[in-house]
Amino acid sequence: MVKNKLIFVFLDGIGMGKEDGYNPFASALMPTLDSLLGGKLVRGTEVYKNNLLVKGIDACLGVSGVPQSATGQTALFTGVNAPEILGHHYPAYPNKELISVINERSIFKYADEQNIKSIFANSYTDGFFKSFDVNTDNYSVTTRCMLAANSKFNTTEDLGRGKAVHWDITNFTLQDTPGNGIPSIVPYMAGQNLLHLATEYDLILYECFLPDLIGHRKDMEKATAFLETFDSFLKGLIDEKSPNVNILISSDHGNLEDLSTGGHTKNLVPLFCLGSLAPEFSSVNRIDQIFDGIFLNL
Ligand SMILES: [Zn+2]
Numbered sequence: 064m065v066k067n068k069l070i071f072v073f074l075d076g077i078g079m080g081k082e083d084g085y086n087p088f089a090s091a092l093m094p095t096l097d098s099l100l101g102g103k104l105v106r107g108t109e110v111y112k113n114n115l116l117v118k119g120i121d122a123c124l125g126v127s128g129v130p131q132s133a134t135g136q137t138a139l140f141t142g143v144n145a146p147e148i149l150g151h152h153y154p155a156y157p158n159k160e161l162i163s164v165i166n167e168r169s170i171f172k173y174a175d176e177q178n179i180k181s182i183f184a185n186s187y188t189d190g191f192f193k194s195f196d197v198n199t200d201n202y203s204v205t206t207r208c209m210l211a212a213n214s215k216f217n218t219t220e221d222l223g224r225g226k227a228v229h230w231d232i233t234n235f236t237l238q239d240t241p242g243n244g245i246p247s248i249v250p251y252m253a254g255q256n257l258l259h260l261a262t263e264y265d266l267i268l269y270e271c272f273l274p275d276l277i278g279h280r281k282d283m284e285k286a287t288a289f290l291e292t293f294d295s296f297l298k299g300l301i302d303e304k305s306p307n308v309n310i311l312i313s314s315d316h317g318n319l320e321d322l323s324t325g326g327h328t329k330n331l332v333p334l335f336c337l338g339s340l341a342p343e344f345s346s347v348n349r350i351d352q353i354f355d356g357i358f359l360n361l
Pocket of ligand 1: 076132275276279318327
């Protein structure tokens with residue numbers, strides 16, 4: 064038996080929207096995704112094949128209001144219905160109640176307990192380490208998941224060695240820091256770097272929150288550029304990939320797919336799985352069910 068591996072690409076703020084002029088997914092040039100899906104990633108798109116699953120799943124989790132990041136990401140990375148626990152959707156960074164859920168069942172801690180070798184692929188800048196403060200209110204769910212597992216954060220040195228991927232895919236946000244020695248890279252190479260982590264690790268998580276930032280600004284030009292960058296990144300991620308390495312893509316809530324509004328949406332979010340485990344995720348209908356889907360199969 065070949066060992067299953069999984070690379071979870073978390074894109075913040077990506078839903079499946081109407082195919083109209085406000086949806087950059089409808090017009091962006093995404094040849095890699097198009098050829099996999101046979102069309103655009105929009106409302107109603109479904110693919111059920113032996114090596115590819117694409118469907119829309121619920122991010123509202125039975126709680127009224129528009130889904131938000133802290134509760135949505137806690138649901139993704141702990142498998143717990145976080146908005147139900149709070150009684151509402153909670154934005155941005157996790158509060159004390161969510162942190163205690165994460166400390167119990169962080170994806171990295173859970174992986175450790177199951178003897179699954181995991182890594183958070185993202186790199187952290189020197190600024191993060193210099194101003195490190197475990198009591199801050201400003202750490203993301205993924206950072207809290209790392210702290211809960213006592214895991215080692217990737218540095219920009221790891222990034223420079225191709226052993227990490229920056230949250231912006233191409234390192235463009237690092238170019239304003241003089242002397243950091245980290246060049247920008249093409250998205251294809253970032254995808255390859257992420258893929259190659261699967262030789263060493265069984266579960267790899269990567270987070271990109273650029274689509275949520277762009278969605279809040281309702282910027283069609285940047286949205287289109289991001290999706291085209293992401294498509295090249297995806298090509299790098301799947302080129303020469305073995306079938307036992309599974310690429311899972313999902314989100315915490317919609318946003319980018321509807322630029323008629325600068326807020327989040329209640330749209331279904333995509334569940335994309337490319338690899339031999341694809342059929343195993345066909346029963347996942349909500350974002351808090353992805354976690355069990357992962358651990359039942361690794
Ligand atoms: Zn947001």
